[in-house]
Amino acid sequence: MLSRPDRQADHRKPRPEPRTARARPVDTTALVARLTERDRWILRMLHEHRVLTTNQLATLAFPSPALALRRMTRLHRYGVLERFRPLRTRGSAPVHWVLAPAGAAVLAAEAGISLRELGYSHQRTLAIAHSLQLTHTLGVSDWFAALTAHAPRDERGQQAQVQAWWSQTRCQRLWGDLARPDAFGRYTHPEATLDFFLEYDLASTTLTRVAAKLHGYSELARTTGVITPVLLWVPTALREANAREALHRTWERLPDPEAVPVATAAAELLSPRPETSPADQVWLPLDHDTDRLRLHELTTAWPARTPPAVVDAHGGQTWAPVGGLVVLAPPPPTPPLEFW
Template sequence: MISRPDRQADSRRPRPEARTAPPRPLDITALVARLTERDRWILRMLHEHRVLTTKQLGPLAFPTPAIALRRLRLLHSYGVLERFRPLRARGSAPVHWVLAPAGAAVLAAEAGISVRELGYNHQRALAVAHSLHLAHTVGVAEWFTALIAHAPRDQQGNQAQVQAWWSQTRCQRLWGDLARPDAFGRYAHPETTLDFFLEYDLASTTLTRVAAKLHGYGELARTTGVITPVLLWVPTAQREANARAALRRTWERLPDPEAVPVATAAAELLPENPEASPAEQVWLPLDTDSDADRRCLHELSARWPRRTSPTSIDSEQPVPSLNGIVVLAPPPPQPPASEFW
């Protein structure tokens, strides 16, 4: 649940799977015949975001949890997905899914490139199970899943949409010499559209280091001429108060503070229910200290008149990289709208 994010300290070594026969590999031709458009979207999402859980892929791509589990198990039997389940100090973790070699081969074939050019490495894909950043990676995905699955509607019934969700890796390729956000997103509400950088905090980093990242965002705005708001999401209200003090000291010393719009929110401000969303009225701009000024996500647009208006995003063509790795276009945050299961 997004209001109670998991911490890395709560995780243990992945749970070993029961001994079963390994998935029987299929050739690419057979796989292509069996995979649906939604299946291919899942493969692209796992390539983009490294790991997603059943509880995330379910709301994003399937009408019911039972259908989600059945289809994901089938994809595992095809050999296009790998899975693991971390142990927890308390309770149980959902199954975590990563891209398997056969899935990478499908993506490479569709793009007309080799698996090597795709940049896929099987051992590196599985290594996320032991990563010290697993809780953070999954937490970012949980944040976007909640924003997508529980998007609000206006009075006319029009629903907001997440039009872009770029991974930390993609952001690093684009802006890593200046700024390294945890994700880039585009949130389209019937009233406005907001581009943003997400900084997802689990209280595992010093606030001095968190605040220092504003210098990079300031330099990015200066060199590109593009002003994109920065959203900091923290677990508790106390962490938010402390973070705001540190951010404010750094922000006020920037050459052009208004070129780095910042807002903060705490997960515990959300109600403890499965449909809680980051779109709710929990965001507090950095240039105010009154809780009465907390806004819904889409309402932040009006607070920052200097922000750059969103431009078109090319979501079709892969982009060749200088190191020989072909960077696929980012997948849309949601799968094809209708498909028979």
């Protein structure tokens, strides 16, 4: 799906939930003995990213989609998750999962705060089912899920990792007065670590508008003194070629173009194999005439970028991403079989 992203037009209003028996809601104290560490990780991910599908959660945290669906269905019976399935004009959609009030109460209790302080709204959570941005939101999640699941290994067997994946909501809360990326990520490869802003494009907006966002990134870099690359992901090679022209016209007029490193890639450049990943050799820096690079190789193209955080001898960080520390580590180990 990463190489052939959905279009919003492929989705219609959510399919009504079938009438099935469901257990009565339980209080949060009863959930203490039922929720595993992975379950709580899922709750945190859904709070961060609003909605994830069974397939995405299976990619991120389960051995198979069948086991993911089984566990998610049980969490639905516990009352911590809610679900819906968009009606498609062709084929069928996977189950989409969102955080229920009981799940939000668990997260609030963990943090020792109220639901208001957690920032949870049941009405806003359910609104994603009808949002015109649903396909875009799921596309970003597909992108990070593929990057997480199919991270390459080097010749010594060391594997790359996604150490951070911040949602559009978190990014807007931190930098929305200047820049509004679709996500922030940190990708650690045995050879290099790359912090980046992701712009995920479905060809649903004009390229002039896409290019204009560089002004916000330029102002963010000037204000913070932190140079973070911007990665533009588009569906087709033709869209990429046109986008690069529009981007370059805007980029070269910035007060300090070197403070806004940009690279582009097209989804159709990926091979049709299921294990393809945004880490593959599909990236082309905007200011370099080079061959396509792998994701971690982009670090060599931008010597002016701010390096990732370095841990000192006392365990402290000498630098962290603008807005705070990296959050949302990978899921904990798979629990025993009785928890499936």
